[in-house]
């Protein structure tokens with residue numbers, strides 16, 4: 001029954017925590033007909049309650065922190081969080097700014113990092129596919145909370161464990 | 162025996178409804194030059210939703226939502242069960258009684274009301290806006306729908322020679338069909354079929370009339386606060402509605418009579434696929450979403466006036 005695996009249906013929720021909008025444009029590019037994310041069962045949903053994977057961008061500003069935490073709380077389990085762009089991973093160009101409350105992994109556990117500023121759509125797609133593997137491990141109860149890094153061009157730098 | 166046959170038929174239809182949803186996504190993807198998801202994608206989505214666990218919003222009235230969803234499922238099963246299906250000798254109806262056409266219309270309105278109740282029970286701005294939009298759409302498409310059913314029943318009684326007190330029953334429609342062959346051959350019936358076809362997208366809440374669940378504006382409207390198995394039931398209800406409506410159109414108007422049961426079954430599945438592509442997929446692929454007042458105006462002026470005309474023609 002591998003074709004009916006829950007991980008073949010990935011509903012993603014796009015969460016902007018205060019990014020420069022560069023990564024958001026690339027996420028939308030990954031959903032366009034050229035890259036056709038729907039062939040992996042990916043669908044963009046508008047409500048966090050419908051989501052399996054949260055694709056987050058941005059360094060989590062102080063204003064956005066409360067809302068981000070509330071949104072992530074609403075996502076039903078099993079869920080995976082993909083952070084795209086270096087500013088979501090380390091703070092990037094915004095690091096040390098007075099208005100930051102993040103990056104996101106200081107607030108909630110993150111499963112996949114997609115490096116790059118911004119990453120290419122290929123990188124984001126690979127990040128989502130890796131998140132699907134993370135979801136499968138979580139469903140089986142075999143997940144060890146190791147973060148998977150994906151380069152901006154889509155090379156996988158760590159194994160999913 | 163009948164019960165086993167009926168349950169089997171329900172299972173086949175519900176699996177087929179998910180497959181139709183998958184074909185829909187595949188066809189739209191191909192039209193856009195994409196590869197698209199596999200055609201069983203909607204079954205995967207349904208199974209996935211059953212696995213999800215989380216907390217509902219504290220303000221959501223959970224018990225109301227649960228009761229509404231159960232009522233919706235019962236209404237969906239009822240709508241399918243009053244329709245004639247392929248039996249060992251011709252067609253066969255599980256629930257046959259006088260006025261079953263009204264039960265069908267009632268079940269459809271009930272399914273729309275389930276959306277409304279779920280929306281208001283969600284108590285989030287998105288779900289409430291979705292529910293109130295569903296109410297306005299319901300008012301605008303229900304009037305032509307009922308008028309067409311009246312015209313349809315009366316015409317069938319005239320054609321089949323049934324008595325006036327059985328004008329709202331499927332059996333008189335079947336009787337008329339056995340006389341005419343294929344029911345759309347009759348001009349009044351053709352008119353009714355075309356109006357029902359135009360009403361289709363609103364009945365099954367497909368684009369351009371999916372205004373109550375516009376996912377880009379009000380994040381799926383009434384189901385915005387649901388997740389997991391409850392959302393799965395909502396998802397199934399939507400598919401059930403689509404297949405019930407297209408199977409209604411197929412079995413009343415288009416299906417030929419006097420076939421072997423297996424030919425009838427295969428043709429039914431094929432016919433519902435073609436009709437649901439016409440109702441759901443093609444409008445979705447070629448058009449964007451209307452605004453609510455455009456949708457309401459469209460249905461009251463277009464099919465509304467057409468159904469009044471049809472009624473006048475029938476009684477004239």
Ligand code: SF4
Nearest residue numbers: 019020022085087117
């Ligand atoms: S990683 Fe770069 S492109 Fe992406 S949101 Fe941050 S600053 Fe913008």
